[in-house]
Amino acid sequence: MATEAATQPRIRPEWIDFLVAQLIALAGAFAFAALIGAVIVIAYGEDPLFVYRTVWAFGTSRPQDFAIVLENATPLIYSGLAVAVAFKAGLFNIGVEGQYIVGMAAAAAAAITLSGLPTVLLLPLVIVAAMTGALLWAAVPAVLKVKTGAHEVVTTIMMNGIAVSLVAWLILHPLRSDVQTTDLRTTDFPDEALVPNLATSLGIEDVIPDSIAHLTWLFPISLVVCFAVWFMMFRTRLGYEVRAVGSSPGSAEAGGVSIGGTQIKIFLISGALAGLVGLNHILGDTGYLGSNYETGLGFSGIAVAFLGRNHPAGIPLAAILFGMLLRGQDGLAILTELPIEILIILQGILILSVVVAYELVSSALARRRQAQLGQVAS
Secondary structure: HHHHHHOOOOOOHHHHHHHHHHHHHHHHHHHHHHHHHHHHHHOOOOOOHHHHHHHHHHHHOOHHHHHHHHHHHHHHHHHHHHHHHHHHOOOOOOOOHHHHHHHHHHHHHHHHOEEEEOHHHHHHHHHHHHHHHHHHHHHHHHHHHHHHHOHHHHHHHHHHHHHHHHHEEEEEEEEEOOOOOOEEOOOOOOOOHHOEHHHHHHOOOOOOOOOOOEOOOOHHHHHHHHHHHHHHHHHHHHHHHHHHHOOOOHHHEEEEEEEEHHHHHHHHHHHHHHOOHHHHHHHHHOOEEEEEOOOHHHHHHHHHHHOOOOOOOOOHHHHHHHHHHHHHHHHHHHOOOOOOHHHHHHHHHHHHHHHHHHHHHHHHHHHHHHHHHHHHOO
């Protein structure tokens, strides 16, 4: 009996196989994307190795360069998390773009109307106002989804357009600055409402000048938020219900989970996270909300979430990669004749490669697992 047990094949722990599969898929996707990208770069008459070295050098050569990479990554982390938590419940929140725009307007209104409060009160209130404004904006498509069955993709896209017009009206009328300026904008926020620069707080502003890199405490806070999202998704009842609804709504409902209630809760959480997306721009860089505010971060968050496999651990890494590509655009514009859109193409190729590679490796892993279990059973 002991001899028979000793000769049976041993099955490695499932988490080891999963980790190995993830690493193989990631390495294969990067290699394939780099190869296809090299073909495209060569077609433009440039050296792909020089292009890749330039992107890497412009993001890592100096501490201030990497600080700019992290600055670019900060809003993308929040945006990716907002998309990912909704996707875990089977919802596609295309409205992060509009939600963070409304969140910036709510933060601006709080910073202006509550000026005079100390930093310890004003800054948290401004952040809460941004999250609340975005949450309320996300509540509309969430309720429509549950109560009427309206698809969240359609409603959130429509809400994005309304958000742009609403914020334009707010900047033009109730929030418009009384001071004559060259552009349409709000009054400058009080210093108590601004997020401190990370380099200045750590006493390394000589190494990373705050005039070059607007890296604030919102970056380390984003990592804390990633951990909080992971804890919620994998260590709480709500997270279990969200994942159950996302994977099998019928089974979740049979198990006593309220599908509608869970979808509304997670959509509101997604909206609250979206409210953090634009804060580094207005509270760490400009110090006001202008008509030329940063756009496109909500849609970039979709790509970041997909590349990070909708996991709180993968999203920061994907955001930093995107931040490096954004920083690399400056180098390519200076040292090559490539159009800056080449990096957008490379991003798309990388995302497609990662999605396909993970599906192929996951299928191979499932077949291998079944074969191992079959050998043990026999």
